[in-house]
Amino acid sequence: MTLPPNTKRFLEEAGAISQFTGRFFREVFRPRYEWAAFIHQCYMIGYKSLPLVGLTGFIMGLVLTMQLRPSLIDYGVESELPAMVGIAIVREIGPVITALIFAGKIGSSIGAELGSMKVTEQIDAMEVSGTNPFKYLVVTRVLATTFMLPILVLLGDAISLYGAYLGVNIKATTSFSLYYTQVFNNLSFGDVLPAFIKSFFFGFAIGIIGCFKGFNSSKGTEGVGRSANSAVVLGSLMVFIIDLLAVQVTDILGLN
Amino acid sequence: MSNTEAAILIENLYKGFGSNQVLKGFNLRLNKGENLAVLGKSGSGKSVLIKCIIGLMQPDEGEITVLGESIRSLNQDEMDHLRVKIGFLFQSNALYDSMTVRENLEFPLRRHWMEISDKETNDLVMESLENVGLAHTVDLMPVELSGGMRKRIALARTLILKPEIILYDEPTTGLDPITSKEISDLMNALQKKYNTSSIIISHDMNCIQRTADRMILLVDGIAYAEGEFDTLKASTDPVILPYFE
Numbered sequence: 001m002t003l004p005p006n007t008k009r010f011l012e013e014a015g016a017i018s019q020f021t022g023r024f025f026r027e028v029f030r031p032r033y034e035w036a037a038f039i040h041q042c043y044m045i046g047y048k049s050l051p052l053v054g055l056t057g058f059i060m061g062l063v064l065t066m067q068l069r070p071s072l073i074d075y076g077v078e079s080e081l082p083a084m085v086g087i088a089i090v091r092e093i094g095p096v097i098t099a100l101i102f103a104g105k106i107g108s109s110i111g112a113e114l115g116s117m118k119v120t121e122q123i124d125a126m127e128v129s130g131t132n133p134f135k136y137l138v139v140t141r142v143l144a145t146t147f148m149l150p151i152l153v154l155l156g157d158a159i160s161l162y163g164a165y166l167g168v169n170i171k172a173t174t175s176f177s178l179y180y181t182q183v184f185n186n187l188s189f190g191d192v193l194p195a196f197i198k199s200f201f202f203g204f205a206i207g208i209i210g211c212f213k214g215f216n217s218s219k220g221t222e223g224v225g226r227s228a229n230s231a232v233v234l235g236s237l238m239v240f241i242i243d244l245l246a247v248q249v250t251d252i253l254g255l256n
Numbered sequence: 257m258s259n260t261e262a263a264i265l266i267e268n269l270y271k272g273f274g275s276n277q278v279l280k281g282f283n284l285r286l287n288k289g290e291n292l293a294v295l296g297k298s299g300s301g302k303s304v305l306i307k308c309i310i311g312l313m314q315p316d317e318g319e320i321t322v323l324g325e326s327i328r329s330l331n332q333d334e335m336d337h338l339r340v341k342i343g344f345l346f347q348s349n350a351l352y353d354s355m356t357v358r359e360n361l362e363f364p365l366r367r368h369w370m371e372i373s374d375k376e377t378n379d380l381v382m383e384s385l386e387n388v389g390l391a392h393t394v395d396l397m398p399v400e401l402s403g404g405m406r407k408r409i410a411l412a413r414t415l416i417l418k419p420e421i422i423l424y425d426e427p428t429t430g431l432d433p434i435t436s437k438e439i440s441d442l443m444n445a446l447q448k449k450y451n452t453s454s455i456i457i458s459h460d461m462n463c464i465q466r467t468a469d470r471m472i473l474l475v476d477g478i479a480y481a482e483g484e485f486d487t488l489k490a491s492t493d494p495v496i497l498p499y500f501e
Binding site: 113117120124125127130214 | 307311346348351364368417429
């Protein structure tokens with residue numbers, strides 16, 4: 001049986017990404033450990049993404065509150081606004097929006113950087129100088145995205161909740177302590193933990209796809225652009241797929 | 257001459273990509289202290305050949321012995337250890353463009369000589385840069401350098417670990433004739449200073465004439481002809497003649 005070309009290409013790519021991921025897990029536990037490069041990547045990927053994540057989180061909290069208020073007034077439950085906003089941000093909007101922003105900024109940057117290194121033979125140069133480029137470039141970046149995204153999600157959630165607090169106070173007056181009491185009283189373990197755990201998977205997927213696309217870049221500068229672009233597209237798609245799976249898993253585990 | 261006296265010995269090397277067989281039983285011997293040029297048309301497999309020597313590509317068949325070690329029998333760590341003794345100058349220079357010139361030169365040092373002090377590192381970096389006449393560029397980024405300067409910096413990085421063998425992949429491609437001559441002279445000077453053995457992949461006849469003790473003509477995947485520049489230049493073989501016209 002002959003497979004249609006697109007199906008064949010999709011399966012080949014899925015197989016190649018699986019192999020790449022398998023290599024990551026083989027290399028990650030083998031010495032030598034690239035601590036300095038890992039810390040540098042955490043700084044570049046985590047710290048340098050904070051302003052963008054913070055700003056988008058703040059706007060998201062503010063806008064979400066302003067959009068929700070009229071509907072809640074119609075139903076006569078305006079007082080539930082902090083609780084609703086809090087749950088929406090912590091459970092879903094915070095992790096997913098932060099991950100999408102992260103995929104756009106970091107996924108494309110990794111894809112372009114490694115792609116450029118690939119086509120200008122910098123990765124080969126690293127290898128001939130006796131350095132394992134997979135370990136030095138890929139493992140450090142994937143670990144950094146995996147561990148930095150959950151931290152960014154927590155910080156983004158906090159900034160977003162503050163934006164929502166300002167949004168609540170645009171047309172009403174709610175004290176800081178009352179607002180946060182309402183938010184946290186309505187949040188449970190089952191709201192916070194699954195959202196936090198899934199952001200590790202978001203970070204891993206964004207990192208591994210960005211690295212895969214960059215590491216397998218070809219055809220000169222055109223290929224670099226394509227690597228960056230497809231790293232964002234596939235990374236964002238993976239965020240939604242993981243989110244869908246996470247909802248199913250938390251439902252099965254009774255955490256919803 | 258026994259194998260141990262050869263810096264590199266290649267026997268019956270085959271390498272192909274799908275239906276395109278590039279190397280078809282290629283043989284080569286690089287003696288210690290020798291500069292050997294490999295000449296061939298674009299796409300004849302010259303770069304593939306040196307990528308097989310350094311382990312960036314795996315040959316389909318054949319034996320490659322470098323400094324007495326068969327590279328097929330080496331594991332990754334042993335190969336990395338051997339690579340320290342082999343410098344590789346890339347056609348594109350392959351300087352790390354997110355690092356300064358100093359960081360580019362420090363990178364291989366810090367990876368392999370982990371006990372080295374900051375002062376020793378700095379001394380070696382400056383010595384390498386002085387060898388290529390570019391000590392003043394130490395804090396510049398590669399993007400701020402001209403093509404010829406980038407080539408010299410790449411050469412300095414290649415030499416910083418004091419390799420016994422240097423593989424040059426098209427060292428003068430893309431450079432103007434004057435800069436090409438300077439790079440060729442620099443290669444000669446450094447070869448004499450550090451007593452390295454070299455394989456020079458090129459189709460620049462001026463560079464080959466200036467630098468090579470001996471040359472091999474790679475045609476249809478085999479070492480078609482071998483000898484000194486003047487000997488091959490005097491050949492009346494219709495396959496060899498076009499290379500010297």
